[in-house]
Structures are given as structure tokens and as C-alpha cells.
Amino acid sequence: MIEPLHSLDDLVPGQAWDLGTLALGREEVLAFASRYDPQYFHLDAEAARESLFGELVASGLHTLSAVFGHVIRSGLITGISIGGNRIDSQWPAPLRPDEEIAVRAEVAEIRPSRSGRRLGVAKMRYTARRVADGVVVLDAVVTHFLRR
């Protein structure tokens, strides 16, 4: 169980949490890609053999969204999150359907509001690694607005 954060002021740069694992099933990979990223290497296993990836892989937007949903459901920041306005996301390696990935959250930067308001900005880095080989498939820095 993750202990939920109660304030932006609870956060310290470098602090990190392992948030457990998840996998994206083939059905969900295909459904997401059909709607949001209809490229052949996300939709058609046969055609994907001729792609750069050599096989069907999840849309990076799907990996990002699923990891973000996992983070929110972990409860870590849910009680103090009031929004966000930026994500810088990289996908160093592809993710195949049904591959288990481990999610980690780390505090990258904290900026309390100078005006004494009851909120501030936290940059959180979310990474996902394939459990089988440790390869990073997602490295995303999210700018959150959090309560103090």
C-alpha cells in the first residue's frame, strides 16, 4: 500500500515510490490504437512484422495513459492533485501486448507558490520498466499542480 501524500510540502526532490506493475492486454492495445493511434504497427500483427518494430507494439500514448491511470489509482497524489499542464514523455523502447511493466514515481522538482497560495508546482518523473529485462519503455515528466 502507498501512503497518500497530504501536501505538496510532503515532497522532497529525489524521493521515489515503486507503484507496482501492470500490463496492457492485446484487446486493449488494439482498441486504444483504433481510436487514438491507428498506425499499422499498433493494429495489425501480420503487417507489423515488416515495421521497424518487427511485431505489434502498443501505442506510446497508450503506455503513457495507462501508466498515468495506474499512478492516479495508486492514490499517491490523488488527494492533493488539482490539475496539471505539461508532460514531457519519452519512449526509449517499445512495449508489446501482455508484457508486465513496473511503475516508479520520483520527485523531480518542487516549486511552492511564492504568493503564499495553497498550491504549488511539482514535477514528477514516472518511469516504466519491462519486468522481464529491466528495459525502460516510458520516461515521462509530468507537471502537477498540488495542494499545500
Added chain:
Amino acid sequence: MIEPLHSLDDLVPGQAWDLGTLALGREEVLAFASRYDPQYFHLDAEAARESLFGELVASGLHTLSAVFGHVIRSGLITGISIGGNRIDSQWPAPLRPDEEIAVRAEVAEIRPSRSGRRLGVAKMRYTARRVADGVVVLDAVVTHFLRR
């Protein structure tokens, strides 16, 4: 109709295309948020009144994914896109369900492979503006690998 690109070498920095409009219906906003961004201001119209947004708004990940899907379906880069590995996305203003947004694509940067390989990197900037008031709700720079 958009003329599909045939090669990375067709692209010139600053070149831009208007790719039409889209809207995210309330059902889809709720469905996406349930799975990928279950925060109350994306899920519960009543509770969202007390949020920073003052009303229910779409998840930024949903706006990004829907605009990306729209770009792919436009056919602009679909014939030459072989993957991508980075997105830097900002959401300067929120998007409400059923609000029409206009999507624009612009060539931000081109880096043909120096090794003479048949691919290169293109950074494309995708923006979405609310049609009603011109406010930008998404400003995303996507790093694509494109065929030459």
C-alpha cells in the same frame, strides 16, 4: 482533403496544414478518464464544480490522444511514419466535453539521417484551438521517425 506526404524530404520547417476539427463527447470523456485519468474533475460534473476548473473537463491525455488520432487519420504522415519516441505536450487551457477544436500541424524541425539511411527525424507541432474563442487547448511537439 490533405495531400499525403511521400517523403521526409517533402517537409520544410514552418510548413503548416489545417487538419479540420473534432470534439470529444461527454461519454467518451468519462470513459477515457475512468480508465486512464480517474480524477474527480474528469469524472464527476457535480464534484468538478469545486475544482480549479469549475466544471467537468477532459483529461489532457485524452485531448492529446484524440488530436494525435485525428492527425493519423488525416493521412498527412501516415504513409511515411515508422514510429516516434518523444512528445512534449502542454495544455494551456482546459477542454470541455462537446467543444469543437481545430487541429493544425506545423513542421518544427527536420533532421535527415546523416548515414544516408532511408529515414530521418521530424519534429511536428500539433496545436488544437477551441473554435468558439480561439484559445489553444493543446500544444504538442511530437518526434516522428519518417521515411525518405
